[in-house]
Amino acid sequence: xxxxxxxxxxxxxxxxxxxxxxxxxxxxxxxxxxxxxxxxxxxxxxxxxxxxxxxxxxxxxxxxxxxxxxxxxxxxxxxxxxxxxxxxxxxxxxxxxxxxxxxxxxxxxxxxxxxxxxxxxxxxxxxxxxxxxxxxxxxxxxxxxxxxxxxxxxxxxxxxxxxxxxxxxxxxxx
Numbered sequence: 506x507x508x509x510x511x512x513x514x515x516x517x518x519x520x521x522x523x524x525x526x527x528x529x530x531x532x533x534x535x536x537x538x539x540x541x542x543x544x545x546x547x548x549x550x551x552x553x554x555x556x557x558x559x560x561x562x563x564x565x566x567x568x569x570x571x572x573x574x575x576x577x578x579x580x581x582x583x584x585x586x587x588x589x590x591x592x593x594x595x596x597x598x599x600x601x602x603x604x605x606x607x608x609x610x611x612x613x614x615x616x617x618x619x620x621x622x623x624x625x626x627x628x629x630x631x632x633x634x635x636x637x638x639x640x641x642x643x644x645x646x647x648x649x650x651x652x653x654x655x656x657x658x659x660x661x662x663x664x665x666x667x668x669x670x671x672x673x674x675x676x677x678x679x
Contacts, residue, residue: 635671639664 643664
């Protein structure tokens with residue numbers, strides 16, 4: 506019977522263990538399982554939110570990258586426009602300076618021509634004065650010497666030669 510009693514005891518232990526397991530399982534099912542399920546669902550929701558936030562951040566980053574690329578392209582275009590405008594303005598300034606320099610050179614040339622014309626007129630006036638003086642001197646000589654036509658011609662030729670040798674006549678030819 507010992508063997509029977511030990512089988513009885515083993516059976517009672519088995520039944521007790523099964524009842525204990527079912528009781529623990531019932532208690533866990535009633536109190537622990539909903540907490541575990543809730544924790545798992547909370548964890549799942551938290552992971553979903555993190556994934557959604559990561560996706561939103563990625564989309565925002567892509568959008569910001571596209572915006573920055575567009576702004577960079579706009580800045581490059583604006584820079585190119587500004588460089589072109591500056592180049593055109595520089596060319597305009599260069600052209601204006603060149604025109605002004607040409608105008609100044611023309612004005613200086615015109616002023617020089619006018620000064621030369623004045624100097625020429627002054628020299629001609631001076632030559633005329635000298636010719637007039639020489640004519641008076643020649644006339645005086647002719648009248649003093651004789652009224653002979655040969656002598657007259659000789660004095661006129663001498664007068665013409667003196668006029669040609671004079672510095673005023675030399676300046677006019679040169």
